[in-house]
Amino acid sequence: MIEGSFVASAAATTVALALVLALAWGSLWLLRRVQAPARGNPGLRFVRALPVGSRERVVVLHYEGEEWVLGVTAGSISLLSRKPLPCARGSAGADPS
The missing domain is CATH 2.60.40 (Immunoglobulin-like)
Structure with a gap:
């Protein structure tokens, strides 16, 4: 029972980390586009x-x-x-x- 709990916790942590990294990447991409000077x-x-x-x-x-x-x-x-x-x-x- 402890193994299943650990695997579920590790999976949830991994998914949360992936979500945070995707949000950070998206925010930086958007910030870069907004701050770029007009052509x-x-x-x-x-x-x-x-x-x-x-x-x-x-x-x-x-x-x-x-x-x-x-x-x-x-x-x-x-x-x-x-x-x-x-x-x-x-x-x-x-x-x-």
Whole structure:
């Protein structure tokens, strides 16, 4: 009788775990789809972060056709630079300089 109870308990636990994993996967998939920028709008894109101290960093973002350089500290975020993104070059991608 103890064996049957153990098997039933293990089966119920396995089914519950599978259900939780399926819900987690579905939630992450949905969140990813909702947060993805629209195809016509590039949205906000993280490019790079460079640490400049123990809790300070310089962050580069692309947002709506512009490149934003931000200084990020524990207490504030400051805009250091904002400029239009360079136009896409030809397929060769050679640097003219």
